[in-house]
Amino acid sequence: MSGAPILEILSLTKRFGGFVALDAISLTIGEGERVGLIGPNGSGKSTLVNCIAGVLRPESGRIRFAGGDIGALAPFQRTRAGIARSFQIPQPFASMSVIENLCIPLEYAGAGWRKRGHILAEAHDILATGGLAAKAAALPAELTQIELRKLELARAVAARPRLLIADEAMAGLSGAEVDEVLDLLFALSARGIAIIMIEHIMHAVMRFSQRIIVLDAGRKIAEGLPDEIVHDPEVERAYLGE
Amino acid sequence: MLDLLANAVVSGLLLGGFYAAVTVGLSISFGMLDIVNIAHPAFVLLGSFIAYGANAAWGLDPIIAGIVFAPLFFLLGTGIHRVYDASFARRGEESLRGLAFFFGVLFITEVALVLAFGADYRLVETPYSSTSLALGFVGVPLRLLVPFLVSLAMITGIQFALDHSFLGRAIKAVAQDRLALRLMAADPVRVKEIAFALSIATTSVAGALLIVIAPVEPSLGRDYIGRVFAICVLGGMGSLQGTLLAGLIIGVAESVTATFYGPSWSPAVAFGVLLLVLAVRPAGLLGR
Amino acid sequence: MRATGFWLALGAVLLAALAMTELVANQYYYFAGYVVLQYVVLATAWNILGGYTGYVNFGSAGFFALGAYSAVALTKLSAPPLPVLILAGGVVSGLVGLATGYLTLRLRGVFFAIATLALSVVLHTLIINWDFVGGSRGAYTMRPPPLVFDSYVKLLFVTMLLLALVAVGAARFIERSWIGRGLAAIRDNEQAAACSGVPTLRLKLFATTTSGFLMGAAGAPFPLYVTYLDPSSAFSLAYAVNSIAMPLIGGTTSWIGPVIGALLLGTAQQVATVTISSAANLLIVGLLLVGFVILAPEGIVGLWRKLAGGRRQ
Numbered sequence: 147m148s149g150a151p152i153l154e155i156l157s158l159t160k161r162f163g164g165f166v167a168l169d170a171i172s173l174t175i176g177e178g179e180r181v182g183l184i185g186p187n188g189s190g191k192s193t194l195v196n197c198i199a200g201v202l203r204p205e206s207g208r209i210r211f212a213g214g215d216i217g218a219l220a221p222f223q224r225t226r227a228g229i230a231r232s233f234q235i236p237q238p239f240a241s242m243s244v245i246e247n248l249c250i251p252l253e254y255a256g257a258g259w260r261k262r263g264h265i266l267a268e269a270h271d272i273l274a275t276g277g278l279a280a281k282a283a284a285l286p287a288e289l290t291q292i293e294l295r296k297l298e299l300a301r302a303v304a305a306r307p308r309l310l311i312a313d314e315a316m317a318g319l320s321g322a323e324v325d326e327v328l329d330l331l332f333a334l335s336a337r338g339i340a341i342i343m344i345e346h347i348m349h350a351v352m353r354f355s356q357r358i359i360v361l362d363a364g365r366k367i368a369e370g371l372p373d374e375i376v377h378d379p380e381v382e383r384a385y386l387g388e
Numbered sequence: 389m390l391d392l393l394a395n396a397v398v399s400g401l402l403l404g405g406f407y408a409a410v411t412v413g414l415s416i417s418f419g420m421l422d423i424v425n426i427a428h429p430a431f432v433l434l435g436s437f438i439a440y441g442a443n444a445a446w447g448l449d450p451i452i453a454g455i456v457f458a459p460l461f462f463l464l465g466t467g468i469h470r471v472y473d474a475s476f477a478r479r480g481e482e483s484l485r486g487l488a489f490f491f492g493v494l495f496i497t498e499v500a501l502v503l504a505f506g507a508d509y510r511l512v513e514t515p516y517s518s519t520s521l522a523l524g525f526v527g528v529p530l531r532l533l534v535p536f537l538v539s540l541a542m543i544t545g546i547q548f549a550l551d552h553s554f555l556g557r558a559i560k561a562v563a564q565d566r567l568a569l570r571l572m573a574a575d576p577v578r579v580k581e582i583a584f585a586l587s588i589a590t591t592s593v594a595g596a597l598l599i600v601i602a603p604v605e606p607s608l609g610r611d612y613i614g615r616v617f618a619i620c621v622l623g624g625m626g627s628l629q630g631t632l633l634a635g636l637i638i639g640v641a642e643s644v645t646a647t648f649y650g651p652s653w654s655p656a657v658a659f660g661v662l663l664l665v666l667a668v669r670p671a672g673l674l675g676r
Numbered sequence: 677m678r679a680t681g682f683w684l685a686l687g688a689v690l691l692a693a694l695a696m697t698e699l700v701a702n703q704y705y706y707f708a709g710y711v712v713l714q715y716v717v718l719a720t721a722w723n724i725l726g727g728y729t730g731y732v733n734f735g736s737a738g739f740f741a742l743g744a745y746s747a748v749a750l751t752k753l754s755a756p757p758l759p760v761l762i763l764a765g766g767v768v769s770g771l772v773g774l775a776t777g778y779l780t781l782r783l784r785g786v787f788f789a790i791a792t793l794a795l796s797v798v799l800h801t802l803i804i805n806w807d808f809v810g811g812s813r814g815a816y817t818m819r820p821p822p823l824v825f826d827s828y829v830k831l832l833f834v835t836m837l838l839l840a841l842v843a844v845g846a847a848r849f850i851e852r853s854w855i856g857r858g859l860a861a862i863r864d865n866e867q868a869a870a871c872s873g874v875p876t877l878r879l880k881l882f883a884t885t886t887s888g889f890l891m892g893a894a895g896a897p898f899p900l901y902v903t904y905l906d907p908s909s910a911f912s913l914a915y916a917v918n919s920i921a922m923p924l925i926g927g928t929t930s931w932i933g934p935v936i937g938a939l940l941l942g943t944a945q946q947v948a949t950v951t952i953s954s955a956a957n958l959l960i961v962g963l964l965l966v967g968f969v970i971l972a973p974e975g976i977v978g979l980w981r982k983l984a985g986g987r988r989q
Contacts, residue, residue, distance in 0.1 A: 424790075426790070483786070488732065491920060492921075492966035495965070496962040496966065499959040503953075610913075613797075614794050621787075656801035666779065667779040
C-alpha cells in the first residue's frame with residue numbers, strides 16, 4: 147500500500163430485507179493505488195460500489211474518504227469530494243452529444259464556476275486522451291460498445307476524481323479492446339488517481355492490480371498480491387465450488 | 389353517537405372491501421409489473437356503464453354482466469399492453485411518455501363515456517337494492533354486503549391463482565427478476581401481457597360492483613384515482629393481502645369522516661392518506 | 677435563435693399586441709386570445725418540470741386554481757393591484773410546488789406524478805369547504821379598471837401576454853443555462869447525473885417551484901377575467917390535460933414546443949368550442965395526446981427537425 151489511505155471502509159454491513167449483501171466488510175485503499183476487486187457473481191461487489199457512491203445506505207459501518215466520514219453525504223457530494231464511478235452497463239445522457247456528456251461532470255463536479263469555453267476545451271482534451279475525439283458531436287446511440295465504455299470512463303474522469311471505481315468496464319469486449327481500456331486505466335493511475343478495478347477478466351486484473359481483494363457472499367475472503375491470490379485455496383473454492 | 393360510529397365503521401369495512409377489489413388490478417399492473425396505469429379507474433367506470441347497459445337492454449344482473457364481460461376486458465387489456473410495450477417499454481422511455489399515454493387513455497375513456505351516456509348519474513336496480521339486514525343498531529345494506537362478498541371472493545381467487553399456478557408464479561417472478569423468468573422458459577413480455585390483461589379484466593367486475601353500490605357518472609373515475617393509488621401504496625404495492633387491509637382502512641377512514649365531518653371531505657381522505665404515506669413510509673404497511 | 681434575435685422577437689410581439697388593442701375592436705379576440713396565452717404560460721411552465729427534467733405533473737389545475745383563489749382571497753382582504761395579485765398567486769403556488777417536491781421528489785418520478793394528482797384533489801376539496809372564498813357556491817370579483825385601455829378584457833389580454841413573454845423568456849434562459857443542462861442530465865439518467873456531481877434534489881426542487889410559480893401567476897388574473905369563479909371551473913380537467921398535451925404535441929425539449937402546442941391546440945379549441953361540444957373537444961385533445969405520444973414522441977418540433985434534416989441530404 148502506497149502512502150496514506152484514500153478510502154477506508156470499516157465494518158460495512160448492508161441488508162436487503164433478510165438477505166445480507168455485505169457482512170461487516172473492512173478494507174483500505176491507498177492514495178494512487180491500483181486495487182482489483184474480484185469475486186463470484188452475487189458476492190456483493192456492486193452493492194459495495196453503490197454504498198461507496200452513496201446510492202445505497204448501509205445498515206452499519208463507516209466509510210471514510212480522504213480522512214473524513216462521508217456517510218452523511220449524498221451521491222453528488224461524494225462525487226464532488228473526489229469519488230467517481232463508472233457503471234457496469236453504460237449510462238450515458240442519451241439526449242446529449244459525447245462532448246456534452248463530458249461537460250456535465252466538468253461543470254458540476256468541479257470546484258467553482260468556469261467559463262463555458264474552458265469547460266469545452268478540457269472536455270476535448272479528455273476525449274483526445276481516450277481516443278474519442280472524432281466522436282465529439284455524436285450521440286451515444288451512435289457509439290459502439292467500446293466507445294460507450296470509454297465515454298463512461300471519460301465521464302468519470304471528468305469529475306476530477308481522486309478515486310475511480312471502474313465497474314466491469316471491460317465486460318464483453320474483445321482482446322484488443324480490453325487492452326485499450328487497460329491502457330487508459332494505467333494512464334489514469336499514472337496521474338495519481340487511485341483505481342478500484344472490478345472485473346471478471348482475470349488476466350487484466352492480474353496485470354493491473356498492485357493488490358487484489360476477493361469477496362464472496364458479502365465477506366472479504368482474501369487480500370494480497372496478485373500472485374498470492376491466484377494460488378489461494380479459499381479463492382479457488384469460492385469460484386469453483388467444493 | 390355510538391350507533392352512528394358503529395354504522396360508519398361497518399359500512400366503511402364493507403366499502404373498503406369493495407375498494408380493495410377495485411385496487412387489486414392496479415396491485416398487479418403497478419405493484420407487480422411496474423406499469424403506472426392511472427387509467428385503471430376509467431376502466432372500472434367503463435365496466436360500470438357496460439353493466440348498466442346490459443341491465444337496461446337485457447335485464448341482466450349487473451354482477452353477472454361484469455363477470456360475463458370480463459373476457460372482453462381481458463382482450464382490451466392485451467391490446468393496450470401491446471401498444472404500451474411496443475411504444476414505450478421497449479424504448480426505455482417509460483417514465484414521461486408512458487404516464488402521458490395512460491393519462492390520455494384515462495381522459496379518452498372518461499370523455500367517450502360522457503359522449504355515449506351523458507354526464508348524468510346512472511343507476512341499476514337489483515332485487516336486493518333496498519334491502520338491509522339489521523344487526524342490533526347496525527344496519528347492513530345488501531347493496532354493500534353483496535359487492536363486499538364478491539370482492540372478497542375475487543381477491544381470494546386471484547391470490548389462489550397466483551400462488552398455485554405456473555402462470556401465477558411466473559407473474560410473481562417477473563415482478564422481481566426478469567432473467568430468472570427467462571431461465572424458467574417463460575417469455576417475460578407474454579407473462580406481463582397476461583398479467584396486465586388480468587388486471588383490466590378485474591375492472592369489469594369491479595365496475596359492476598360499483599354500480600350496484602351507488603349510481604355512477606363518468607367523472608367518478610377521478611375520485612377513484614386517489615383511492616386506488618392510496619390503497620395500492622399503503623398496502624405495499626404487489627401484496628394482495630396488503631391491498632385488502634389498506635382498502636379496509638381507507639374505507640373506514642372515509643366513512644367515519646363522511647359521517648362526522650360531511651361527505652364533501654371524503655375525496656380528500658384517500659389522497660391525504662396517500663400524500664402522508666408517500667412522505668413517511670413509501671414501502672407501505674406490508675411492502676417489500 | 678440567437679439571444680438578441682429572441683428578445684427582439686418578444687419585443688415585436690408585445691408591440692404588435694399593443695397595436696392590436698388600438699386597431700381591433702371586436703372583444704371576442706381578446707377573450708379568446710387571453711385563454712390561448714394562458715395556455716402558453718401553463719404549457720411552458722409544465723414543460724420546465726416535464727420536458728426539461730422528466731417529471732410529470734398531473735396537477736396543473738391545482739396550481740392554477742391556487743393562484744386564482746389566492747387572488748380572490750387577497751382581493752377580499754385588501755384589493756391590491758393586479759401585479760401584486762399575480763406575484764402573490766405565483767408565490768403561493770411556488771411554495772406549494774416546493775413543499776410537494778420536498779415530500780415526494782426523493783421517491784421515483786412516478787410517485788411525484790401521483791402526488792401531484794393527489795394534491796389537486798386535496799386542494800379542490802379544501803377550496804370547496806372554504807367559505808371565505810365562496811366555497812362551492814363560488815365567488816364574484818369586480819372587473820379591474822381598464823387603465824390605459826378601453827376595456828378590461830384588453831388590459832387582461834395584454835397582462836397575460838406579458839406573463840407569457842416572461843414565462844417563455846424564463847424557460848429559454850433556464851434551458852440554455854447550466855441549470856438547464858443539469859435538468860437535462862436528470863431527465864436522461866438521474867443516477868448518472870448524481871454520480872456526475874449534479875445536485876439532483878436541489879435542481880428538481882428548483883424546477884417544481886418555478887413551474888408552480890408560473891402556473892399560479894397565470895391563475896391570478898383568472899377571477900378578474902371570468903368575474904365569477906367557482907371551484908369546478910378553476911380546477912377544470914381541461915387545464916390538467918392541456919398542460920400535458922400541448923408540450924407533448926409541440927415538443928418537450930425546447931421552449932418553442934409548448935408555445936407551438938399552446939398556440940395550435942389552444943386556438944383550435946377556441947374555434948371548436950363554438951362548433952362542437954366541449955366534451956368532444958376534450959376527446960380530440962386526448963386522442964391527439966395519445967397519438968403523438970405513440971407516433972411522434974418528439975412532437976411537432978421533432979417532426980420539423982426530421983423534415984429539415986432529411987431535406988439537407
